[in-house]
Amino acid sequence: MKYEAVTIKDIAKALGLSTSTVSRALRDSYEISPETKKIVIEYAQQINYRPNPIALSLKEKRSRSIGIIVCEIANSFFSQAINGIESIAYDKGYNVIIAQSHESYEREIINLQYLASRSIDGLLISVSSETENLDHLINLHKRGFPIVFFDRVVEDLATHKVGVDNYKGAYDATTELIKNGHQNIAMVAGSEFLSITKERVAGYHQALSDHDLPFDANQIEYCLHGGMLYEEVENALEKLLYHNNNKPTAVIASADKLTTNCLRYFKSKNLQVPSDIAMIGFSNLDLTDLLSPSLSVIRQPAFEIGQVAIELLIKQIENKRPTTEFEKIILQPQMIIRESSGAKKS
C-alpha cells in the first residue's frame, strides 16, 4: 500500500501555474507577486503540502541525517550520550540513525557500510572493543567524510574527538581505595585495544606509584568484550582472586558492564562488599544508589559528551572548506563515593 503525498506539481496544476512559480511562492521569493503568493500558500496549507525531503536531498547532495555507531543502546552511558546527541541534532534539523556494533568488529564494518550507503552526512562513533584495525574508518576519512569520535576515541585519525579524563577518573578511584586502607587493588579492565582502557590503566598505575604501592601486572585483567559477556568477567575475577599470590582486597571496574558483572560475581560467591572485597566502578547507571551496598562510581558526563560531539560534527558538515584544525575535548568525570569502596575487614 503506497501512501501518496501531495507534490508541487499538484499545486501547480490545480492553480494553473508552473512548478517554478509555486516553488518560488512557497519560498517567499521576491520575484512572485503578493497575490500569487497568497493563493499558493493558502492552497498548499489547505491540502497539507509538505516538501519531499528525498527530492531535496538528491538536489542538495545532503541528507540531513547523521549516523551513530555505538556498541549497545541498552547501556546507560550510551543511551544518555544519544540523548545528548538527539537534543542538539533535532534542533538543527538533522535526524540520527543509530546502529549497534554489539562490540563486534565485523558488525561495526557492516554498520558503517550500511550507514555510508544510506548517504549520511557525517558519523559519530564510539568504536567496538574489538576494533584494532581502522581501515574502514581511514577509508572514509581519506575521502573527506566527516567523522567525530566520542568516548572511545581513536588517536591515529585526524578528526574531532570528545571524551572524558579517563586517567583522572581511574586515578581518583584508586586513590579513594588507597585512602580507605586497601593496599592490594586489582583492576578489571576493558579491551586492551581501546585507548580509554590504556588511559584508565595509566591512571590506576600512577595512583599506586604516587602512594608508594607496587604495581603488579597480574592485578590487571582485560576483558575483550568490555564485560558484555558475564563469562569473561567471571574468568577475570577467578584469576584475580584465586589464581594470584597477591589476593586483592579491592577492585576497580573500568566500564559499565564490567561493574555490574563484577557485582553479579561477588553476589554469586557470597562475597560481602566492601568487607570481603571493596569496589568502585565506572558506571552511568541510574540506580547504583539503590544497590546494597550502594555503589561508589566514576560517572561520566554522557549527555554532555553527546552534545559536544554532535556540535562538532555539524560544524564540520556545514563548513564550506575542508576542516584542517581538529579539536580534542576532554570533559571531567565525577566521583561519587558511597558504601562499596569502604574499608576492608579489620
Add this chain to the structure above:
Amino acid sequence: MKYEAVTIKDIAKALGLSTSTVSRALRDSYEISPETKKIVIEYAQQINYRPNPIALSLKEKRSRSIGIIVCEIANSFFSQAINGIESIAYDKGYNVIIAQSHESYEREIINLQYLASRSIDGLLISVSSETENLDHLINLHKRGFPIVFFDRVVEDLATHKVGVDNYKGAYDATTELIKNGHQNIAMVAGSEFLSITKERVAGYHQALSDHDLPFDANQIEYCLHGGMLYEEVENALEKLLYHNNNKPTAVIASADKLTTNCLRYFKSKNLQVPSDIAMIGFSNLDLTDLLSPSLSVIRQPAFEIGQVAIELLIKQIENKRPTTEFEKIILQPQMIIRESSGAKKS
C-alpha cells in the same frame, strides 16, 4: 565540505557506455552480454561504486526507513524492544529512525511530524503516557499510512498491535503477594490514559476479588508520567502509606521506572523490603537480581515484542493491496520470584 560519491554516470563515461547499460549490467539484466557485465561490475567494484539510496527512494517512492517513537531509549524495556526491531529491520534492508517523546504529548506530535516529513515508510509507536487525544495518529492512519502499535497500544485505531498480557502479569503478581500473606496490597500505576494501565489494574482487581479480598480504590495511585519523575512516585507512595486508613504491606509497581523509584523511596524512608513493605514490579532491568533484597519482577518479552511488531509493519508496507485485516498479538510476561515479594513482618 562535500563528500563526492561515484555515480553510474562516472562508470558510463569511463567505459564508453550509456547509463542505462551500466544500470542494467549492475542489476544483472538478461539484455546485457556477459562480457559487458563483467567489465562494468569489475570496474564498479574497483572504484567502490554504491548506488545512491536517495535517488532510488525518489524513484521508488519509498525510503526503506521506518520511524520508531518511544518515551525513552534509556529504559530497559524500550532499548530491548528496539534491539528486537533492529535485528529484523536491518536484515530486511530497512533502517530505523528513533525518536523519543519523553512522555510528552507535545513532543510526540512534533516527532511524528518530523518523521512523516522525513518520508518514512511506516511507524512503530508506543504512545506517551500523556497521550489521550489521538488526532495526530488518526490523520496519518486515514491516509493509509502503515502504523503498528507496540506495548502501549491504542484500541481505537484499526492497526496491527503487539503487546503483552498485562492482565495476567498483574494478576499473577497480586496472587503471589496474597499467597505470601499480604492482605493489603497497593498499586502504583502508570498513566490512566494508557490501556496497559487499565489492563494491569484490572488484573490486580480480579486477583483480589478471586481471593475474597476487598478492592479499595484508594489503594491505587496513578502517575501521569509513568514514574519518569521521582516526585510523582514519592507523592503516590506518601498517599498510599501515610494518608490512607488502610496501610498496605505490599506494593505492585506497574512499570519499569515506577519500580525503581518505589525502591528509591523505600530506601530513603529506611523501609525494609519485604519485611516493612513487600514489592513486586514490572521491570525489564538486567540487574534486578543484584539489588538487596533481590527484586521480584514481571518481565516482558521486550525483544520479541519488537521483532513481532516490525515484522507486521514490514508485511503491511510491502503489501500491494491495502491491509484490511489487522492482528493483535499478545505475548506472555514472565514472573520471576525473588526476595522482595516475601512475607510481611510477623
Add this chain to the structure above:
DNA sequence: CTAAAAACCGGGAACGATTGCATAAATAAA
C-alpha cells in the same frame, strides 16, 4: 539468400524540487 528472431545497447522520460535564464507584459523614461 532472405526474413524473422534474438541479442545487445542507447536515448530519453520520469521521480520532486530548485534555479539560472528567457520571455512576456506592463510601466517608466526620453
Add this chain to the structure above:
DNA sequence: TTTATTTATGCAATCGTTCCCGGTTTTTAG
C-alpha cells in the same frame, strides 16, 4: 512614440537511477 526598465512568470536543466521504447547488429530458420 520609442526605448529602457521593471515585474511576473515559464522553460528547462539538474541531482542519480530505472525502465520503456526504439534501433542496430548478429544469429537462426526456412
